[in-house]
Amino acid sequence: DAKTTQPPSMDCAEGRAANLPCNHSTISGNEYVYWYRQIHSQGPQYIIHGLKNNETNEMASLIITEDRKSSTLILPHATLRDTAVYYCIVRDLWGGSQGNLIFGKGTKLSVKP
């Protein structure tokens, strides 16, 4: 079972920041937070991951609370092409004995003009 809770859907205006929350209250000390997204009819795409410090790359920023029980993925200037289902996944960096990704239902982000 997924260890995360995400809102089923969110809307965002084009050009504005999209802030996608994720709760992971049972996260353990060696587990990372990963974010993937899936644009309609495509395979999932890796976005970013982090342990406890905030992370930023060319796609997004990841803010993890100090107690690590929740995080927020930020798309700073959302475009229509960012419309997708966003998945928050918690797992060991190398998966331990479970190398697979466990996807929940994710958040369907709709970016509107």
Added chain:
Amino acid sequence: KAGVTQTPRYLIKTRGQQVTLSCSPISGHRSVSWYQQTPGQGLQFLFEYFSETQRNKGNFPGRFSGRQFSNSRSEMNVSTLELGDSALYLCASSLLQGDGEQFFGPGTRLTVL
């Protein structure tokens, strides 16, 4: 460099038949994972191969099998197809076993009639 490729992209089969799907990982990636995506169950892990050996397996019946070749290319086979096997089958490659950063292909859409 080229991304993950999957062939064929679309496939129609009838119940009782068998099917083989192919996946070519990103050059240099040695791990290949397979996932099934259906509207009802979402994205579910099938198995992971690394160095031609199955390293991890999801909760699917034995009708689902796979293999990996020395060049890291992978195939998955489904025998005695059932209507419920209709799904998008996704392949993901990563550098090493258990890597959380996985690169997905576009998938093979299988329809069982």
